[in-house]
Amino acid sequence: MPAESRLADGARLALTTFSTLPVRAGRIDRATAGTAMALAPAVGALLGALLAGVLLLLGAVAPPLVAAGVTVGVGALLTRGLHLDGLADTVDALGSYRRGAAALEIMKKPDVGPFGVVALVVVLLVQTAALADLAARSWPAALAAVVTATAAGRLGVTVACRRGVPAARPDGLGALVAGTVGPVALVAGTAAVALVALAAAPDRPWQGPLAVAAALAVVVGLLRHVVRRLGGITGDVLGATVEVATTLVYLGLVLSG
Secondary structure (H helix, E strand, O other), X not given: OOHHHHHHHHHHHHHHHHOOOOOOOXXXXXXXXXXXXXXXXXXXXXXXXXXXXXXHHHHOOOOHHHHHHXXXXXXHHHOOOHHHHHHHHHHHHHHOOOXXXXXXXXXXXXXXXXXXXXXXXXXXXXXXXHHHHHHOOXXXXXXXXXXXXXXXXXXXXXXXXXOOOOEOOOOHHHHHHOOOEOHHHXXXXXXXXXXXXXXXXXXXXXXXXXXXXXXXXXXXXXXXXXXXXXXXXXXXXXXXXXXXXXXXXXXHHHOOO
């Protein structure tokens, strides 16, 4: 497949996987999936720009907490709530203390258990509180912060799909994308997100990159635990990494703010 065609198909797959943007999917195979997962942070940056616009526009006419709550809701709508669902399913499976197929079976169930509910509540509360804080900051800093957090969340997926991380099942999204991202794409994506993060806290330019690095370190630790417990990654695990990384970056950006 020509490089230009793979890039275009990968971009379309990234957009349809990480957003509800009306884009028709192209060719789908592991090579295309690898490109899509490498481009995930770019899709996150696009979503972040849209969400920052919502936050800043509403913040001009409504209390910061209201603007933040609506922004979190819009974020869920733009992703069909899939990442939140993945977070709940992953936490339920890990919280069951079961391993392998038994834990994977819990992830398949449509209901949400107590561990999943608590995880959702904590993540949504932290994100809303952080966005309320960011809404009161200058618009360039708020824009950079929201873009950084949403891009870092998708960078977590890029990390999860790096070579050496297996899939938990022989089918599904995890099997399609596991091990498809090489080191060059991973380093490039990390550098790009860290560069944007420099503007997220103008008075402390180190804080943004540090927040991204800390979030990715937690994601790596989570992935190791998931591989031990489940045998590898699944689509739900990818959703969980998005929410975990996004939330931790938001938290890191508002500490001592």
